[in-house]
Amino acid sequence: MAVASRVTIVDLAHQLGVSRQTISNVLNAPHRVKEETRIRVAKAIEESGYRPNSAARQLRNHISKNVGMRLHPAGNGISGTVLTGFLYGLTQAAHSHGYRVTLYCADSDEEEISRYEELLTEADLDGFVLTATHQDDQRAAWLAERGIPFVAFGRPWNSGTDVPQASHSWVDVDGRSGTRDATEHLLAAGHRRIGFIGWPNGSGVGGDRRAGWYDAMAAHAGTEGLESLTYFGEDTAAGGSSGAAYLLGQGATAFVCAGDGLALGASAYLRQSNQPALASSVIGFDNTPVAAAVGLSSVSQPVESAAAEVMRLLLGHLNSPTAEPQHVLLRPQLELRDLQPFNH
Amino acid sequence: MAVASRVTIVDLAHQLGVSRQTISNVLNAPHRVKEETRIRVAKAIEESGYRPNSAARQLRNHISKNVGMRLHPAGNGISGTVLTGFLYGLTQAAHSHGYRVTLYCADSDEEEISRYEELLTEADLDGFVLTATHQDDQRAAWLAERGIPFVAFGRPWNSGTDVPQASHSWVDVDGRSGTRDATEHLLAAGHRRIGFIGWPNGSGVGGDRRAGWYDAMAAHAGTEGLESLTYFGEDTAAGGSSGAAYLLGQGATAFVCAGDGLALGASAYLRQSNQPALASSVIGFDNTPVAAAVGLSSVSQPVESAAAEVMRLLLGHLNSPTAEPQHVLLRPQLELRDLQPFNH
DNA sequence: GTGAAAGCGCTAACAC
DNA sequence: GTGTTAGCGCTTTCAC
Numbered sequence: 001m002a003v004a005s006r007v008t009i010v011d012l013a014h015q016l017g018v019s020r021q022t023i024s025n026v027l028n029a030p031h032r033v034k035e036e037t038r039i040r041v042a043k044a045i046e047e048s049g050y051r052p053n054s055a056a057r058q059l060r061n062h063i064s065k066n067v068g069m070r071l072h073p074a075g076n077g078i079s080g081t082v083l084t085g086f087l088y089g090l091t092q093a094a095h096s097h098g099y100r101v102t103l104y105c106a107d108s109d110e111e112e113i114s115r116y117e118e119l120l121t122e123a124d125l126d127g128f129v130l131t132a133t134h135q136d137d138q139r140a141a142w143l144a145e146r147g148i149p150f151v152a153f154g155r156p157w158n159s160g161t162d163v164p165q166a167s168h169s170w171v172d173v174d175g176r177s178g179t180r181d182a183t184e185h186l187l188a189a190g191h192r193r194i195g196f197i198g199w200p201n202g203s204g205v206g207g208d209r210r211a212g213w214y215d216a217m218a219a220h221a222g223t224e225g226l227e228s229l230t231y232f233g234e235d236t237a238a239g240g241s242s243g244a245a246y247l248l249g250q251g252a253t254a255f256v257c258a259g260d261g262l263a264l265g266a267s268a269y270l271r272q273s274n275q276p277a278l279a280s281s282v283i284g285f286d287n288t289p290v291a292a293a294v295g296l297s298s299v300s301q302p303v304e305s306a307a308a309e310v311m312r313l314l315l316g317h318l319n320s321p322t323a324e325p326q327h328v329l330l331r332p333q334l335e336l337r338d339l340q341p342f343n344h
Numbered sequence: 345m346a347v348a349s350r351v352t353i354v355d356l357a358h359q360l361g362v363s364r365q366t367i368s369n370v371l372n373a374p375h376r377v378k379e380e381t382r383i384r385v386a387k388a389i390e391e392s393g394y395r396p397n398s399a400a401r402q403l404r405n406h407i408s409k410n411v412g413m414r415l416h417p418a419g420n421g422i423s424g425t426v427l428t429g430f431l432y433g434l435t436q437a438a439h440s441h442g443y444r445v446t447l448y449c450a451d452s453d454e455e456e457i458s459r460y461e462e463l464l465t466e467a468d469l470d471g472f473v474l475t476a477t478h479q480d481d482q483r484a485a486w487l488a489e490r491g492i493p494f495v496a497f498g499r500p501w502n503s504g505t506d507v508p509q510a511s512h513s514w515v516d517v518d519g520r521s522g523t524r525d526a527t528e529h530l531l532a533a534g535h536r537r538i539g540f541i542g543w544p545n546g547s548g549v550g551g552d553r554r555a556g557w558y559d560a561m562a563a564h565a566g567t568e569g570l571e572s573l574t575y576f577g578e579d580t581a582a583g584g585s586s587g588a589a590y591l592l593g594q595g596a597t598a599f600v601c602a603g604d605g606l607a608l609g610a611s612a613y614l615r616q617s618n619q620p621a622l623a624s625s626v627i628g629f630d631n632t633p634v635a636a637a638v639g640l641s642s643v644s645q646p647v648e649s650a651a652a653e654v655m656r657l658l659l660g661h662l663n664s665p666t667a668e669p670q671h672v673l674l675r676p677q678l679e680l681r682d683l684q685p686f687n688h
Numbered sequence: 689g690t691g692a693a694a695g696c697g698c699t700a701a702c703a704c
Numbered sequence: 705g706t707g708t709t710a711g712c713g714c715t716t717t718c719a720c
Contacts, residue, residue: 006465008697019707024699034705051466055408056697058399059712074429074647080633084428085418091447100467103435103445121350122395123444237638238684261637268638269686272616289424290634293581293605294612303418340582342613352713363691368715378689400713403696 007050016044027052064124066102067094067314070112072132073105081288082301083131086153089307090129097315099126109138116142127314129153133170135204140168149317151310157204169317171309171328175205175285178299178332179212182256182283185334187216191254191281192225195247197240197266198258200232206258209285213256227251233262240265244282248273254281260288263296271342280339287335295340300333351394360388371396408468410446411438411658414456416476417449425632426645427475430497433651434473441659443470453482460486471658473497477514479548484512493661495654501548513661515653515672519549519629522643522676523556526600526627529678531560535598535625536569539591541584541610542602544576550602553629557600571595577606584609588626592617598625604632607640615686624683631679639684643676650674 013020018041025032026041033041044050058064069090074080091101102125106112116139119125127149130139135157143150144167152170179196186194196213199206210230217228229250233239240262244255248270255270257263263284270279284291287300309328316323357364362385369376370385377385388394402408413434418424435445446469450456460483463469471493474483479501487494488511496514523540530538540557543550554574561572573594577583584606588599592614599614601607607628614623628635631644653672660667 009699010697020697021699021708022706025706028699032705037705049465051462053403053465053697054467055399055402056712057699059397059403059696059714060698060700062712064399071432071435073432074425074633080425080428081418084424087447088415088417088449091415092449095449101447103431103447105432105436105439118395121397123398236636236684238686241684241686261633264634264637265684265686268612268615271612272620272686276616289418289605290608290637293608293634295582340580340585340609342582342585342609342616353715354713364713365691365715366689369690372715376689381689397713400696401715403698403712404714404716406696 006053007048009050009052012041012044012048012050015048016041058124062124064126065098066100066123066125067127067129067311068102068104068116068119068125069129070115070131071103071105082286082303085301085303086131086307089304090311092304093308093311097311099311112139113142116148120148126318127151129310129314133157144168147321149314149321151314151317153306153310155204167325169313169325169327171306171313171330173301173306173332174329175208175299175332176212176215178285178301178334179209179256179258180216181212181332181334182285182297182299183213183216185336186254186256186281186283187220187223189254189281192223193227193229193250193252194254194256195229195231195243195250195252196256196258197243197247197262198230198232199235199262209258235259235261237261237265237268240267241269244269244273248275248278253278255283257282257284260284260286260291260296260298263298264290264294267294267296267339283334291335291337295337297334297336300335302330302332306330350397351392353394353396356385356388356392356394359392360385402468406468408470409442410444410467410469411471411473411655412446412448412460412463412469413473414459414475415447415449426630426647429645429647430475430651433648434655436648437652437655441655443655456483457486460492464492470662471495473654473658477501488512491665493658493665495658495661497650497654499548511669513657513669513671515650515657515674517645517650517676518673519552519643519676520556520559522629522645522678523553523600523602524560525556525676525678526629526641526643527557527560529680530598530600530625530627531564531567533598533625536567537571537573537594537596538598538600539573539575539587539594539596540600540602541587541591541606542574542576543579543606553602579603579605581605581609581612584611585613588613588617592619592622597622599627601626601628604628604630604635604640604642607642608634608638611638611640611683627678635679635681639681641678641680644679645676646674 009020009023013023026038094101104115130152133152133154155172198210229247229252231243231246233243244266255266263282267279267282284296284298287298291298313326353364353367357367370382438445448459450459474496477496477498499516542554573591573596575587575590577586588610599610607626611623611626628640628642631642635642657670
């Protein structure tokens with residue numbers, strides 16, 4: 001949209017009696033300009049409110065200062081809020097480095113790849129952020145083949161041992177350490193029969209979270225009365241309550257859950273069981289608004305830091321195409337809460 | 345990022361033996377081109393995979409085919425998912441009209457306005473989508489003064505009767521009709537003492553939702569045993585359970601809530617009350633993933649349609665700057681669910 | 689109906 | 705250290 005009187009580099013050059021190239025240099029290669037001139041120009045830029053037009057820059061450089069990220073349809077369950085928080089953090093981090101985030105939708109990996117083609121040739125996107133990575137992700141391969149900078153939020157989780165370690169950069173949250181912390185907390189509180197309520201399919205994320213619980217239990221092997229119990233059910237509150245019912249039957253007194261949805265159901269079941277006090281020894285994962293609303297303890301993903309790290313790695317690739325892939329694993333934090341009383 | 349061998353308009357013109365102007369005409373003013381040439385060129389465009397470069401277009405036209413939308417920090421409670429869904433719909437709708445969505449963050453209205461300035465002069469944004477509108481919104485005034493196209497998702501909710509009707513376009517969901525439907529549903533099911541659990545402050549949205557409940561109750565005035573009860577508390581599950589406790593004491597048998605957070609607490613309270621069957625006569629609002637997870641009935645906002653409507657109105661303003669403001673009020677839909685059993 | 693000319697705002701390469 | 709030249713890819717204006 002045309003805005004009143006936009007100042008261009010030529011206006012400014014005219015006004016200052018220098019060439020427009022000098023202005024450009026002050027902005028892009030300050031060392032080439034005499035300090036005195038630099039200061040004078042910088043001051044004038046400030047005062048005039050001059051802002052370099054990004055279309056002109058982009059046309060010249062084929063660099064858009066834009067990175068792409070796919071938006072996933074809602075209904076991704078309760079933890080859809082994780083990606084929303086990540087997007088917020090990414091937008092902020094990008095802005096602080098002079099970048100913007102371009103969004104796009106896709107229903108499949110194939111469609112996402114055709115978006116890449118479109119965004120690359122049409123809008124000169126500089127790089128991409130991959131989310132919801134999964135086994136044998138075609139997208140990473142497509143981008144890597146073409147040397148397009150990208151960073152994944154989420155580990156590759158490739159199956160099989162013969163699959164090489166990911167050759168691309170990623171940032172992820174260490175779910176395993178999160179559930180380990182949760183379990184240790186329950187152990188320290190005196191619990192011995194601690195159940196894990198997880199998802200049925202062998203998803204990387206689910207397995208990782210289960211592993212943390214197992215780590216903690218294994219670390220205390222030999223402790224009197226220690227018992228590891230598991231239940232796997234669908235990712236709903238009903239699944240969680242079934243899990244709690246089953247594990248309660250096995251004598252469990254505390255419950256580590258793969259997600260807040262499960263945890264919500266588990267704690268609801270326990271509240272109305274004959275041992276309602278156990279409801280507060282349920283720990284969820286993702287620290288979604290639901291957890292906050294009902295006062296459920298949960299493992300919180302540091303989404304904003306994750307976004308900042310993704311941006312940091314991406315900048316590395318953007319600035320030097322030969323940069324080595326890097327991997328960052330962030331520790332989540334156990335958020336302890338007191339269950340809200342529901343009996344008044 | 346540079347992508348291998350990008351086709352430009354000149355390459356194509358060369359290849360076809362026409363001037364590049366003709367190609368441009370085929371794309372932007374087909375009527376100026378002889379049908380025969382048009383077809384020949386169109387075919388070549390298709391085959392070559394030529395895509396007009398948006399930076400070049402933007403530089404020429406000062407039109408970026410981009411609309412801006414602010415991202416709000418998470419923690420906006422359980423219904424943050426509503427805005428996420430809206431953003432998804434907006435991105436899709438924009439894409440289907442050849443537009444893209446540019447995101448930005450801001451902590452206040454003032455900061456948002458300085459983002460406008462930046463995005464307008466630097467990135468030539470064509471228009472904006474306003475969300476989370478509130479009383480005496482400065483943003484709308486700022487944009488309107490400068491003739492910048494925008495559409496709000498959410499009504500202005502101005503206080504006082506002397507404030508003129510909004511002079512800008514907006515799209516909103518008719519919360520009032522949503523709670524009215526919910527209440528009518530409960531009345532039809534035989535309930536007579538129906539409580540409304542709302543938020544304390546006089547927010548436009550909260551008042552609107554309360555009004556729908558009241559409408560339905562008033563419409564049945566005279567029915568034997570009819571009683572309208574209200575409770576206002578903070579927007580957490582604990583608030584909802586306090587509400588349910590209080591209203592239950594007043595003899596209520598059904599509960600309409602201003603949001604899913606409240607409803608979650610209310611149903612949880614009722615489950616463990618001495619009348620657990622009443623838990624299924626709680627209806628929430630926003631149809632968030634929580635509602636789906638626990639099997640809570642809720643009023644669902646048609647966020648994708650809202651986004652499509654916003655885009656439609658915005659396009660109107662984009663295409664003709666003198667277009668009259670329009671207002672669209674969409675009906676939400678009551679989503680009935682069976683509560684998941686939590687006793688196994 | 690089609691082509692030629694000009695220019696949007698910027699910067700890399702080179703000349704001064 | 706500063707200015708000049710050229711051109712990124714596209715479209716509006718105006719000849720032809």
